[in-house]
Amino acid sequence: MSDIAERKRNRFWASTSDKHSLVEDAQAVIAGSMLVSLGVVLLSGGGLLIGGVVGVAFLLHYATGLSFGLLFFLANLPFYYIALRRLGLAFTVKTFCAVALTSVLSEYLPHLIVLQNVNPVIAALFGGLTVAAGMLALFRHRASLGGFGILALYLQDRFGIRAGLAQLAFDCTVLICAFFVATPFIILCSILGALVMNLVIAVNHRNDRYIAM
Structure with missing residues (x-):
C-alpha cells in the first residue's frame, strides 16, 4: 500500500485525542440530526415553538403553510457565508449536511412517529433535552444546525461567550415574536423548552474542556 493510500485510510478511520476521523464526524452529523429531529417532533407534539432558526421556520410555517423542512433549509442559507469565512470549509460542509438531513427528517418523521x-x-422538558443532546453531538464535531448556532459558536470562539447563553438570547428574541401566533401558556412552555435546551448546552459545551476537532 502506498503512503498516499495509507494516509487516506488513516484519515478515514483513525482518530487521535485532538482530532476526529471522517467516520466519527459522519456518525455525529447523522446521530445529531436524528436527535434534533426527534426533539422537534416532541416539541411540535405538545404544540410548542422553539427558538433559533428552527423557531423562525416554525413561525413562517404557521404563517404561510409552507413546508417546515423547506423553510428551515432556506432560512439557513444566508449563514453559510459567515460559517465559511469565520469557521472554515470543514465546519461549513458538516453544518450544511446536518441542516439538510434535519430538514428531511423533520419533514417525514412526524408521519412515522x-x-x-x-x-x-413534558414536551418542553424532554424535547428541549433531546434537541440539546443532538446539538452537543454536532458542536463537539465542529458542526451546528446553522443559523444562530453559527453565530453562537463564532461568539464563543471569538469573544469567549458561552455558546448556550448566546443561543438562549437569540431564542428568547424569536419566542417573543411567538406571542403573535400562540397562547401565553404555550409561550411559557416554549420558553421552558428553550431554557432546558440552552442551559444543557451551556453547561456541557466548553472549548477549554473539549478540544477535539
Whole structure:
C-alpha cells in the first residue's frame, strides 16, 4: 500500500485525542440530526415553538403553510457565508449536511412517529433535552444546525461567550415574536423548552474542556 493510500485510510478511520476521523464526524452529523429531529417532533407534539432558526421556520410555517423542512433549509442559507469565512470549509460542509438531513427528517418523521395528547410541559422538558443532546453531538464535531448556532459558536470562539447563553438570547428574541401566533401558556412552555435546551448546552459545551476537532 502506498503512503498516499495509507494516509487516506488513516484519515478515514483513525482518530487521535485532538482530532476526529471522517467516520466519527459522519456518525455525529447523522446521530445529531436524528436527535434534533426527534426533539422537534416532541416539541411540535405538545404544540410548542422553539427558538433559533428552527423557531423562525416554525413561525413562517404557521404563517404561510409552507413546508417546515423547506423553510428551515432556506432560512439557513444566508449563514453559510459567515460559517465559511469565520469557521472554515470543514465546519461549513458538516453544518450544511446536518441542516439538510434535519430538514428531511423533520419533514417525514412526524408521519412515522405520531404523538397525541403530549403534555406541553413534558414536551418542553424532554424535547428541549433531546434537541440539546443532538446539538452537543454536532458542536463537539465542529458542526451546528446553522443559523444562530453559527453565530453562537463564532461568539464563543471569538469573544469567549458561552455558546448556550448566546443561543438562549437569540431564542428568547424569536419566542417573543411567538406571542403573535400562540397562547401565553404555550409561550411559557416554549420558553421552558428553550431554557432546558440552552442551559444543557451551556453547561456541557466548553472549548477549554473539549478540544477535539
